[in-house]
Amino acid sequence: MSADISIDRALSTMSRRRLVENATREAQVLWSNLLEEKPLLPFLIPVFLLAWFLERWIISFSNWVPVCVLVWSTLQYGKYQRRQTIEDLNNRWKRHVLSSQPDTAREPCEWFNKLLLYVWPNFVEPKLVQKMLLLVQRKIKERRPKPIQSVEVQELSLGTAPPVFGLDRTYWSSEGGQPVLHMGFDWDTNEMSVLLAAKFGGPLRGKMARIVVNSLHIKGDLRMIPILDGQAVLFSFDNIPEVRVGVAFGSGSQTAPQTELPVVSSWLEKLISDTLVRTMVEPRRRCFSLPAVDLKKLAVGGVVSVTAVSAKNLCKQEPVVGRSSSEKQSPTNSVSGSQKVQSTFVEMTLEDLTRKTKLCLNSGSTPCWTDTFDMVLHDDTGTLHLNVYEQGTGNMKFDFLGSCEIKMKYVDDDSTTFWAIGSNQGVVAGRAERCGKEITMTVPLENCDKGEVTVRLNLKEWHFADGSKAVANYSPGMGSGVQHQPTLGSFPSASQTGRKLRIEVVEGKNLAPMDRTGKSDPYLKLHYGKMVRRTKTISQDLNPVWNQIFTFQEISGGEYLKIKCYDADRFGDENLGSARVNLQGLEEGVTKDVWVPLEKIKQGEIRLRIEVLGAETDFDGSQNGHAEDTNSAPTGSRVEIVMIEAKDLVGADWNGTSDPYVSVRYGNIKKRTKVVYKTVNPQWNQTLDFTEDGSPLVLHVKDYNYMLPVVSIGHCVVEYEKFPPNQTVDLWLPLSGVPKGEIHMQLTRRQPESAGPKEKHSENEGSNSLSSMLSGVGSPQRLPAGTTKLQRTSGKVRALIRRAMALAEEEDDTEDIRAMLEELETAEEERDSVVLQLQRDRDILIAKVKELDQAMAGLI
Numbered sequence: 001m002s003a004d005i006s007i008d009r010a011l012s013t014m015s016r017r018r019l020v021e022n023a024t025r026e027a028q029v030l031w032s033n034l035l036e037e038k039p040l041l042p043f044l045i046p047v048f049l050l051a052w053f054l055e056r057w058i059i060s061f062s063n064w065v066p067v068c069v070l071v072w073s074t075l076q077y078g079k080y081q082r083r084q085t086i087e088d089l090n091n092r093w094k095r096h097v098l099s100s101q102p103d104t105a106r107e108p109c110e111w112f113n114k115l116l117l118y119v120w121p122n123f124v125e126p127k128l129v130q131k132m133l134l135l136v137q138r139k140i141k142e143r144r145p146k147p148i149q150s151v152e153v154q155e156l157s158l159g160t161a162p163p164v165f166g167l168d169r170t171y172w173s174s175e176g177g178q179p180v181l182h183m184g185f186d187w188d189t190n191e192m193s194v195l196l197a198a199k200f201g202g203p204l205r206g207k208m209a210r211i212v213v214n215s216l217h218i219k220g221d222l223r224m225i226p227i228l229d230g231q232a233v234l235f236s237f238d239n240i241p242e243v244r245v246g247v248a249f250g251s252g253s254q255t256a257p258q259t260e261l262p263v264v265s266s267w268l269e270k271l272i273s274d275t276l277v278r279t280m281v282e283p284r285r286r287c288f289s290l291p292a293v294d295l296k297k298l299a300v301g302g303v304v305s306v307t308a309v310s311a312k313n314l315c316k317q318e319p320v321v322g323r324s325s326s327e328k329q330s331p332t333n334s335v336s337g338s339q340k341v342q343s344t345f346v347e348m349t350l351e352d353l354t355r356k357t358k359l360c361l362n363s364g365s366t367p368c369w370t371d372t373f374d375m376v377l378h379d380d381t382g383t384l385h386l387n388v389y390e391q392g393t394g395n396m397k398f399d400f401l402g403s404c405e406i407k408m409k410y411v412d413d414d415s416t417t418f419w420a421i422g423s424n425q426g427v428v429a430g431r432a433e434r435c436g437k438e439i440t441m442t443v444p445l446e447n448c449d450k451g452e453v454t455v456r457l458n459l460k461e462w463h464f465a466d467g468s469k470a471v472a473n474y475s476p477g478m479g480s481g482v483q484h485q486p487t488l489g490s491f492p493s494a495s496q497t498g499r500k501l502r503i504e505v506v507e508g509k510n511l512a513p514m515d516r517t518g519k520s521d522p523y524l525k526l527h528y529g530k531m532v533r534r535t536k537t538i539s540q541d542l543n544p545v546w547n548q549i550f551t552f553q554e555i556s557g558g559e560y561l562k563i564k565c566y567d568a569d570r571f572g573d574e575n576l577g578s579a580r581v582n583l584q585g586l587e588e589g590v591t592k593d594v595w596v597p598l599e600k601i602k603q604g605e606i607r608l609r610i611e612v613l614g615a616e617t618d619f620d621g622s623q624n625g626h627a628e629d630t631n632s633a634p635t636g637s638r639v640e641i642v643m644i645e646a647k648d649l650v651g652a653d654w655n656g657t658s659d660p661y662v663s664v665r666y667g668n669i670k671k672r673t674k675v676v677y678k679t680v681n682p683q684w685n686q687t688l689d690f691t692e693d694g695s696p697l698v699l700h701v702k703d704y705n706y707m708l709p710v711v712s713i714g715h716c717v718v719e720y721e722k723f724p725p726n727q728t729v730d731l732w733l734p735l736s737g738v739p740k741g742e743i744h745m746q747l748t749r750r751q752p753e754s755a756g757p758k759e760k761h762s763e764n765e766g767s768n769s770l771s772s773m774l775s776g777v778g779s780p781q782r783l784p785a786g787t788t789k790l791q792r793t794s795g796k797v798r799a800l801i802r803r804a805m806a807l808a809e810e811e812d813d814t815e816d817i818r819a820m821l822e823e824l825e826t827a828e829e830e831r832d833s834v835v836l837q838l839q840r841d842r843d844i845l846i847a848k849v850k851e852l853d854q855a856m857a858g859l860i
Helices: 002-037 041-058 064-097 107-142 263-280 325-329 331-336 757-777 785-808 814-859
Strands: 148-157 164-175 178-189 193-200 208-227 232-237 242-249 286-289 299-312 344-350 353-356 372-377 381-391 398-410 416-421 427-432 438-444 452-464 469-471 496-509 522-528 531-534 545-555 560-567 574-582 592-597 605-613 638-647 660-666 669-672 683-691 697-703 711-718 728-734 742-750
Touching (some): 002 041, 002 064, 107 148, 164 208, 208 263, 208 427, 232 416, 286 416, 299 381, 372 381, 372 592, 381 452, 398 438, 398 452, 416 438, 416 452, 427 452, 496 522, 522 545, 560 605, 574 592, 574 605, 638 660, 638 697, 660 683, 711 728, 711 742
Antiparallel strands (some): 148 193, 178 208, 193 208, 208 232, 208 242, 232 286, 299 372, 299 452, 344 381, 381 398, 398 416, 416 427, 438 452, 496 545, 496 605, 522 531, 522 560, 592 605, 638 683, 660 669, 697 711, 728 742
16 A cells, blocks of 8 residues: 555656656747847846836835736747747648648648538538529439439529538649649538429329439549639549439329339439539549639620641551550550651530531641631530541541540639640649630640640630620620529529510521532521421522511520521431520610521521510510511411322331321411321312411321321421412422322412502591591490400410310320410419409499498588
């Protein structure tokens, strides 16, 4: 017992001694630092001691001298500790940057994750929701699985749990002279909510489901590369990250149970993985900009001018036969196997728009080009793909030499950032502070050793959601208008705004030749929302002039106008390209005249004039498709069609015959003939008539089936506008889309004869006499405005019902029927609102009458 007590005393004595030694050492270090910073301190101490001696023994000043000395010593010690902490943090940061140690401590990532936890709910999460909303909606529409007929995002929330960075490993490296930060990424949240409204087809046809994504787990290794002196950061995943998605389904009588939908979870996981692979898995990198100012503008498109200047060190590999794999991979053999490059050209692709330069003849390994193309952006980001080809030899038309890609992004301070993959996985980056400033970039080719191409880029203009745009010599103060953005957490529904879009298809130029004559027979289809309009066909012309006007109800939510150009052909129409036109930010009364380049083809442009009409402008569907420079059809004009017969049709049934009938579509109106069974040479002898409004007239010959879907056995377009009025024209028309078949019809454009001067005078005289008679008796009472509007709405509902009944006869036109029923629902809602307003007016009128009755009773 005494031995234990003595051991405890010895340990306590040693601990006290160690504390005294540490305190003494700390005091010595503090004293040495004070002497370095305060050289006069040794002289001031005797002065303070003298003052204290005088105050204590001779003259009693006060007790404040020891207090001041104590406070001063405490302040000096605090400054010393802060300076030591700062130096220690700086040394640790320098070790991280200079890669003096492979792994960093977890403390910096921990405080960053803690900071992100505080700023995530109120700042980061709303920003991400705003950027992801349109992207998610577009991706799920493009990549929806077959069992799902349609899907729409109704709500998007990422929850309150942010991703976690760098807890597994964090380190710095150097690639291509660029510092690269590697850190782990782990986002495991059970609080997110993505609400999808899905309509199913197939076995679950007609069922609706509310798909709720309530959990998400993404785990991988991130790479971050600072560029442009810290003005932006490129980030990507080293490898494909792990993705897990948790899905739940809503309840109700029309919803599908979770056990019937095993494909939805795997579809969402594959969709997220594929999107990450295409956008931010090495070597694909995304950019996070750090602008000095934020102008609060949403870029929705732009125009960039691209010039392929030159290339150097181009070579192609000679095919090696009869060598071992080691010989093929040796450096000496790769050099000896290269061939000299002759004539080359560059193909540029931005989204679906593709253009190529002229052929640079006998250029060798350093060709030069001078071709400049205006490429169209449909978002605030874009990827420009450059492919270099050589004119082929032998059986090859072209030989591929190499490719590269340049990405561009709008920054919130009206600048534009360009970046590409450099040599040794480095970075080539540039920044244009304003529109109109040229950026020249030299980018290595991915498939060509030491080959590189020089490109000159000029961002000519950016278009914003508020209708303004940034062009060359533009200052941020020039923009006007308030930016309209979708509400956070909800997707902007594609509802009608009440305004009308007047789109004039003017002309086209430099279209692609598709016929043997070196010409084409072009026509256009305009797709806006669920409405489709078609222009007339111009025969044998690569620079057609249409001058046709179409009117659409404007749809909110950033709906694009889609244009598809076709070459009319007997055996199937050929694609001449397509384009998308952004209609956001259009102002009433301002006409937008644009040349739209055709995408998914090498050449061709379409000229459009776009104008927004106010809500008070009456919408007349008969204006769709009429030519601006031609006389419109008189009131009461009709198109009369006699479907006589057809011959040599395609046999769609197993016995070599068909059950044909003709479906005639004139604008939005459909009519059909009777079905003639088991023949390829039917005779109908039926008359169909339509009110002439300039719409395209299309005939579809179909094979009727009782149990199976209806089969198309050919179609044709009737260009009836060129026929004279009140004259019957006999036509034999070949069918398109099938190898054989003709249809026989007679067409008459019936127009009422104009009344002569005497008749008009008599009519005017009769109307004047009638007006005088009415005025003698008393002025007729005018119907209330609400009643007139109700009658007009009721007529619109009846017209829509008739059109829906005509469409219902076609078993394969479910989309058209659904669109018609949606219009019918809108018209019915409008009628209900008018009826409600009339009821309110009636109640107010009854109350006024009662008040007047009481007042009269009081007077009597």
